[in-house]
Amino acid sequence: MKRLISILLLAALALGLLAACSDEEPTPEPTQAPANVQVQAGEAGGLPADLLAVANERGLTPQDIRAALKTYVPSGKMDEYYLFSSGGQSGNVVVIGVPSMRILKNIAVFTPEAWQGYGYGDIGTEEVLDGGNVDDTKIRMGDTHHPALSETNGDYDGQFLFINDKASARVAVIDLRDFETKQIVKDPNLISNHGSSFVPPNTEYVIQTSQYATPLGWEYAPISEYKEKYRGLATMYKFDREKGRIDMDNSFSIELPPYWQDLCDAGKLGSDGWAFCNSFNSEMATGGIEQGNPPFEAGVSQRDTDYMHIFNWKKAAEIAEQPGKTEVINGMRVIRIPTAVEEGILFLAPEPKSPHGVDVTPDGKYLTVAGKLDPHVTIYSFDKIQKAIADKKWTTDEFGIPVLNFDDVMLAQVELGLGPLHTQYDDKGNGYTSLFLDSAVAKWTLGGEDPAGYKLVEKLPVQYNIGHISSAEGGTVSPDGKYLVALNKWPVDRFLPTCPLKPQNEQLPDIGSDQMNIIYDMPMGIGEPHYAQMIKADKIKAWETYPEVGWDPITQSPSEFKTMPGQERIERDGNNVEIFMTSIRSHLTPEHVTLNKGDNVTWHITNIETAPDATHGFDLGGQNLSLSIEPGETATFKFVANNDGTYAYYCTEFCSALHLEMMGYMMVAPAAAQ
Numbered sequence: 042m043k044r045l046i047s048i049l050l051l052a053a054l055a056l057g058l059l060a061a062c063s064d065e066e067p068t069p070e071p072t073q074a075p076a077n078v079q080v081q082a083g084e085a086g087g088l089p090a091d092l093l094a095v096a097n098e099r100g101l102t103p104q105d106i107r108a109a110l111k112t113y114v115p116s117g118k119m120d121e122y123y124l125f126s127s128g129g130q131s132g133n134v135v136v137i138g139v140p141s142m143r144i145l146k147n148i149a150v151f152t153p154e155a156w157q158g159y160g161y162g163d164i165g166t167e168e169v170l171d172g173g174n175v176d177d178t179k180i181r182m183g184d185t186h187h188p189a190l191s192e193t194n195g196d197y198d199g200q201f202l203f204i205n206d207k208a209s210a211r212v213a214v215i216d217l218r219d220f221e222t223k224q225i226v227k228d229p230n231l232i233s234n235h236g237s238s239f240v241p242p243n244t245e246y247v248i249q250t251s252q253y254a255t256p257l258g259w260e261y262a263p264i265s266e267y268k269e270k271y272r273g274l275a276t277m278y279k280f281d282r283e284k285g286r287i288d289m290d291n292s293f294s295i296e297l298p299p300y301w302q303d304l305c306d307a308g309k310l311g312s313d314g315w316a317f318c319n320s321f322n323s324e325m326a327t328g329g330i331e332q333g334n335p336p337f338e339a340g341v342s343q344r345d346t347d348y349m350h351i352f353n354w355k356k357a358a359e360i361a362e363q364p365g366k367t368e369v370i371n372g373m374r375v376i377r378i379p380t381a382v383e384e385g386i387l388f389l390a391p392e393p394k395s396p397h398g399v400d401v402t403p404d405g406k407y408l409t410v411a412g413k414l415d416p417h418v419t420i421y422s423f424d425k426i427q428k429a430i431a432d433k434k435w436t437t438d439e440f441g442i443p444v445l446n447f448d449d450v451m452l453a454q455v456e457l458g459l460g461p462l463h464t465q466y467d468d469k470g471n472g473y474t475s476l477f478l479d480s481a482v483a484k485w486t487l488g489g490e491d492p493a494g495y496k497l498v499e500k501l502p503v504q505y506n507i508g509h510i511s512s513a514e515g516g517t518v519s520p521d522g523k524y525l526v527a528l529n530k531w532p533v534d535r536f537l538p539t540c541p542l543k544p545q546n547e548q549l550p551d552i553g554s555d556q557m558n559i560i561y562d563m564p565m566g567i568g569e570p571h572y573a574q575m576i577k578a579d580k581i582k583a584w585e586t587y588p589e590v591g592w593d594p595i596t597q598s599p600s601e602f603k604t605m606p607g608q609e610r611i612e613r614d615g616n617n618v619e620i621f622m623t624s625i626r627s628h629l630t631p632e633h634v635t636l637n638k639g640d641n642v643t644w645h646i647t648n649i650e651t652a653p654d655a656t657h658g659f660d661l662g663g664q665n666l667s668l669s670i671e672p673g674e675t676a677t678f679k680f681v682a683n684n685d686g687t688y689a690y691y692c693t694e695f696c697s698a699l700h701l702e703m704m705g706y707m708m709v710a711p712a713a714a715q
């Protein structure tokens with residue numbers, strides 16, 4: 042009876058919760074589901090009677106059937122594109138197949154992840170995470186926004202992926218040979234970035250700008266000293282492609298005014314060497330609602346225009362090499378504003394109103410800026426910018442930085458709708474811009490040099506509150522068109538409720554036909570996706586297994602701790618114990634590890650399998666440890682045997698019929714027994 046009551050109570054609670062969560066008036070108006078139009082014989086390509094029956098039983102319209110045909114990837118067949126999507130506050134990257142929208146993998150980046158054995162064991166991947174620590178605080182979360190695929194001659198080359206952590210001004214490098222994070226770097230002079238990660242056409246650098254200005258050098262300074270001391274930064278992280286690492290010693294920053302820099306894009310083809318970044322607090326508002334000051338949201342939106350930052354990073358890289366032109370702050374070379382102005386590296390141009398995205402066209406000639414509070418997108422001409430600079434036609438801001446005249450650099454404006462954010466391009470001369478407030482994607486034509494040629498073509502409603510969009514190969518000099526992923530904030534009524542935290546979602550509009558149509562809805566099941574990049578699948582050359590047995594995936598070279606069958610051993614030197622273990626279906630060798638309380642343990646495991654998929658996991662109870670040891674990999678972890686007792690270790694992947702037997706005992710003797 043008591044049990045029945047508690048079940049009823051639980052049910053009532055669940056219903057109450059559901060009701061509470063669906064009673065809430067959703068801000069965006071849900072769109073009407075398409076009327077249940079019966080499919081007639083002869084429609085949808087003359088469906089056979091049995092398929093017609095399925096379609097009608099499931100209430101599918103001809104458009105639904107078309108969408109299914111365009112996205113369904115049969116068992117055993119592969120998708121056409123990889124989509125690398127930020128996983129937002131989950132601190133990772135989600136890899137998705139397009140057009141099926143099936144999730145292929147979550148790549149752990151800024152957050153430990155047990156399945157991938159990422160971030161455990163004191164060394165190895167935990168050292169990768171430690172690369173992003175802030176002073177002596179271990180950071181184990183991240184807010185990923187903008188993935189950038191490495192490029193060669195302006196096309197994605199499929200070698201590396203970079204992504205930022207907005208929360209702590211960090212950038213990570215992922216190697217696409219094994220889809221694993223290899224490096225995390227922290228900008229020593231910032232605490233938040235947003236205009237990252239962006240790469241120039243040959244990935245010489247990874248570009249980053251700060252978001253919320255902090256005192257230069259990331260020191261303490263009261264907010265009353267905002268104008269004097271607070272600054273933004275553009276950081277050019279030097280990328281060493283050979284090593285697959287950011288080279289901090291050859292990286293540098295350019296000091297920027299405290300205007301809250303936002304998104305950036307790198308020039309390409311004719312504009313290669315330049316970078317363009319928005320900003321949205323040229324008011325230099327400092328908030329303080331609790332003291333009766335205008336709140337930030339009002340303070341930063343007072344002016345009708347903010348500033349696009351235009352900088353010549355190629356020239357800046359030369360200047361940074363010259364003696365006396367930089368100041369070293371916390372180990373990073375910084376080009377100060379007066380030097381940047383004197384050397385002609387840094388310019389500003391007005392942009393309306395609370396700008397968010399700036400996106401360079403595939404030909405490198407134009408930039409599209411979307412202002413959150415302006416219904417237009419504004420198109421700037423790179424040639425006009427260069428002419429204004431050559432003519433020295435400018436005023437200056439209060440930091441002495443040249444401000445080009447809006448009318449001299451602006452080419453066209455297109456009215457699209459409410460809340461334009463981000464723009465992508467296709468292969469047919471169209472731009473696509475997300476409209477946050479309208480919950481729509483606007484398609485418009487690029488007009489080249491003719492301002493009248495920029496025209497709105499079509500608007501597609503999406504569900505709902507769209508942020509970025511990503512078109513196939515969209516960030517390159519040669520986009521494919523075809524697909525456009527919409528990265529949405531709120532699903533409202535799209536999926537079975539999982540209230541109160543609902544899945545953010547991605548939708549797949551088909552842009553290969555004359556009219557845009559949504560052909561797939563995909564819940565993320567993980568943090569808010571911001572940006573994503575889509576690359577042709579055959580450009581990714583991922584390894585099936587590591588190149589040889591005894592491989593260290595961190596250094597991507599043979600490991601000095603490689604252990605082959607017959608070489609398994611336990612070495613003791615005083616309190617230091619080193620274990621050399623192998624794993625193969627279905628045993629771990631050795632099966633007994635005997636330790637004394639207080640021992641310093643270093644443990645190497647080599648997965649000697651060479652068959653694809655033959656991964657062995659490794660969990661050791663009571664040690665907060667989880668490893669994934671892929672075929673050929675040698676993994677190492679360390680711990681101090683602080684607690685005596687008897688522990689079991691075992692393989693976590695159901696790798697064979699005798700997987701449960703793939704285990705061993707670790708016995709830690711108390712001090713008295715030694």
Ligand code: K7E
Pocket residue numbers: 186187235304397462463507508509570571572
């Ligand atoms: Cu628009 Cu961080 Cu690129 Cu989100 S940002 S939407």
Ligand code: CUA
Pocket residue numbers: 625626627656657658692693694695696697700701703
């Ligand atoms: Cu190896 Cu289970």
